[in-house]
Amino acid sequence: MKRQIPLALVILFGWLMLALYFIPLEGAQKINENLLDWTAIIGIFALALGIWSLISVNVDKIQYKKRDWPYSIVTLFGLFAMIVFGLKFGGADSMFQGQESYMFRHFFDDILIPIFSTMFSLLAFFIASAAYRAFRARSALATILLVGAIIVMIRFFPFIAEYTRPVADWIINVPNLAAKRAIWMGVGLGIVATGLKVILGIERSYLGRD
């Protein structure tokens, strides 16, 4: 039982979804759309598990005074504050308007967005350090990598750009296209192979043991 039921579900739904792609019938497309809705709804329950994990890890840290435990208070504070602000009850004049409520939006705009954009902008620094470290003509492959990067980077230079742009454009449009196609085809095959292994029931490490 413990083994058979999940396996039966895998085979049933895997092949069903595969087959639905070929059937334009309305009933078939409805099933298809509904299955996608279902996944989103299940996701919410899984998120509850996730939030539970987040809370228990942090409570654990505080309880046993593990390293950096005071910061766990910050996490829990942020979590609960935001959950409270995200509540919705009490009609139109209540403070609690769910996603529309003042505090909820402002926590998003004033705390999430600045951190978010700054984290992202760290990339500019890391790109510099990675380039400095890695773009050295150590081997044939490294040299090719370096040449590709240099040609395309010169592309953005004013003045010199006029002469190098055709070459850079060509690299981006032609060898780039070839490489992407090769990778895409390989990935496509890998996806189909992995997908088939899943729906044939060969690959089931995601189901664990028992």
Added chain:
Amino acid sequence: MNRKVLIPIASIIVFIGFVLLKLDWDGADRTHELWEALEVTAGGFLTLMIFSFLYKDNAFYKFAEHLYVGISAAYWMCVGFWSNLAQQAIPHLSQSLSEALGQPFLGYIWHYWIPVALGLILLTRLLPESMKIGWISKWTLAFIVASTAGLFITANLQANFIAQIASTMSLPLLPDWTGFGDFLSNFDLSYEGQFVKMFSNWVIIIGVISGLVYFFFSKEHTGWFGRVSRLGIWVLMVTFGAAFGYTVMGRVSLLVGRLTFLFRDWAGVIG
């Protein structure tokens, strides 16, 4: 007093100081002014806290990081709850519940119970292990993985695989060919020229094939096969280099955006 207490207190004082500096006392709407000052100052402080990570891991970064994790987790939970459960599932299941959530009831549809049931099954993982019921949560995992695997097989084949083969196949080896004489007399190195078109097609075809050869796993890459596979990895590497170079621009724009915020909105140095 030890550092662990001093630093947070000092930071709070500095923060309040900056808020006060930013505050426009003559403004008509004081509460609004205060909020604006708080917003911009918080944005500026958090930006600097994250940047401090570049020097080394430190208390300020840790603070911003932990705050960010907590708030974002709750944010996504609320968004997910409203958009998936409250607006999609519940309006098809219960009139009273959907009205309680302020959502219009969309008519009872029985099969919306299925994902709810599968979701509840998933929650059995939270029950103590001694109850030995957690294993049924695998039904849900099986459902999700299998249905998406089935879905993605075909979607991928269509767009990433067969479409790519078809477009590679439709490249003629000799585009616009009207004979050798014409080819030589109209020889042109520009992008639209026949030579470049032809050369490009050859590069794409050879590049795709050698790239695929590189991905062969069950044949030794020696001899001519090894040479073709070597060519394949070269093509990949040129591409990677080029893509890296191409990206630099976009990444720097983010930093420019951030610094513009710091200088323009927060510090007010530039207009």
Added chain:
Amino acid sequence: MNYYTEKITRALLPANATALLVALLLACATLNVSAQESVVEEDAVGSALVAPVGVSSVTASDAPNDAGRAVVVTFVPAPVPQSEDQALTLSYEIHRALSQDGPWKKVGAMPSDTTAIMTFKDAGGRDTTSSDYFPTETDLYYRVRSMTVDTALFAESEIAGPVQGIGQWWNSGRSPVFWFVLFFTILTLVFLNVARKRGDSLYIRPLAGIDAVDEAIGRATEMGKPILYVLGLGTASDIATIASFTILGRVSRKVAEYQTDVIVPCYDPIVFTIAQETVRSGYMDAGRPDAYRDEQVYFVTQAQFAYVAAVNGTILRERPATNIYLGKFFAESLILAETGAIAGSIQIAGTDEIAQLPFFVVACDYTLIGEELYAASAYLGREPLLLGALKAQDYAKAVIVVLAIIGVIMTSMGYEWFAEAFKVVG
């Protein structure tokens, strides 16, 4: 003035009828007040235009490869009017009715064109309350009305029908996909059989990234430091993530055998649930179920950069011996990989996101490129079944290479139908 413009139009018609007519239509629309007045005037003096000739050969047939909520209408436009008092057709309106006697409903319009057979697809939805409701499996009738500048002056075609919109059981436009799935499934099954018989003697070329995984686990054990395994930002519906689960299963088994630790921070809640299951069973397989703790696999948050901030913190505080990034990665790839480099960890990455591969290649010690990620689970487990599937993949690739060469040659010789046969429609 109406009359005058029409005369000019008629003289210019063969040049570019459609463009001119559209322009004319616009001109009339802007001048509609005066235009209407002039119609009245002309009526008054009795020099009114007569209706144009209607379109002919109207056919209506069920649209192929759909859910039965579309019908294709074709018709042959009337030739350019010969006499001067005949009004010019500016556009066609397509009307639909449930019976020959009406009532008729306008379902679409097309600009006039006298050069070719016109095709109109009347498609709608299944929502009966919506304005675009299309009744399926119901007798429908179609007619085409040729419209002129004067809305009262038009010509009706004969009625086509009855026709029914019928749902199909098979989308023939997608047949290439079907043939490929069939071919590949058979290939996989054949090689699974071969692999079962020949065991693990199938050759696979070495992959540096995979060999490094074993070394990395050993190194972590020596250093007494954990291994960080990041499944990426994919959801459980990304096959790259599913491929990563199988690798995680094998890594956690080895980790358990070597008695070291693996940390798995998760981004997606479903992925988190599956990852817990996977790591737990890895520990069970190694015979050390008691060594597994739930805190090893934890959920962080579903926001991209909050997740990255937290993982960065973990990298700098725990200083893992090895960081493994396998799955779907986006902009965060370089942030993670560079932070890992700062912490001095050995880094193994793999993704099928082409845009991120360059960053991993530049900043990590080993990178699994695209398909190598999908092949990795077969390498690590060396289970005959998975090796068989890998062999099937290789054969499929060989077939593609051959097909591509044939296709290019066929296209070069002018036989474009060969490449066309691989195009998926709809």
Added chain:
Amino acid sequence: MLLAVTQGLGPVFSWFFWITFAAGLGWLLWMSITGREVERRIIFLFMGLTVSGAVLAGIILPVQETTVVRNVFDTIEGLSEGDRVLLSLDYDPSGAPELEPMAKAVSQHCFEKKLKICYMTLWGTGGAMITDVIALAKVDFPDLVYGDDYCNVGYRAGNEAVLRVIASDFRKTFPTDVSGTSLDSLSVMNGILNCADFKYIVAIGSGRPGIKEWVEYVVEPSGALMGSGAAAVSAPQLYPYYPQQMNGMMGGSKGASEYEKMLRRVYPKFKSSRAQATEIMGPQTVAHVFLMLLIVFANISYFLAKKRKGASA
């Protein structure tokens, strides 16, 4: 490059910036010639100072137009009054510096041409982005009427699934707009049944779901006409879709600034509007120069070190 127009803190600061920048580069060159590795944090510091300096100096550089961007511009230019355009903003605040200027420029262009725009997003965080873009576009067009000139259908969860459905039935996923008004009562959406009914789709995106998904799930099955605006990072990998599946693309700030330039060339009235992408281009280019020189220096020091090793061995 010194011809660059300066705004910011004025010409004195600008000169100061260039001199310091040159001095810093000289120091880096000296470090690499003497074969010393530069520490990561110093590179971070250089990067930070370079970009900060350029932002403060307010450097603006000339841009050149390219065909791939012009195609998007020309398509919109070729549409006629009242045509409907679908604008999907699939990015979040982090993508905004690059992508918002595109969304803004395309919106301005459409409104100038009296086209009607339907805004949507596939990203949960995209709703706020749409509001921002509409607010920016409205500066030049204060008289726009919601529902008649544009509408905002907002976000629906489901990523690719949303696209799959709207490719054939727009109202199935978006029965109402963002504030719950039925689409049937918005004149913008009159007669729009699916994505192909829009005269043009412009997908502006920075990741997944984004342009690739639009191509896969909307353009491929429905044959809709699409142009796109991509973050610089994903632009090269979207090239295979050009020009078959999408007829034009704006790549990164560069693409956005080209569009801004075209818009200002054809409609001089926009010259007074802030050209955000063009503002970003200056500091970006300076950072670029720095990065290229950094790579050159890295190789100099590598070769010199190798030579020294060879000599001593």
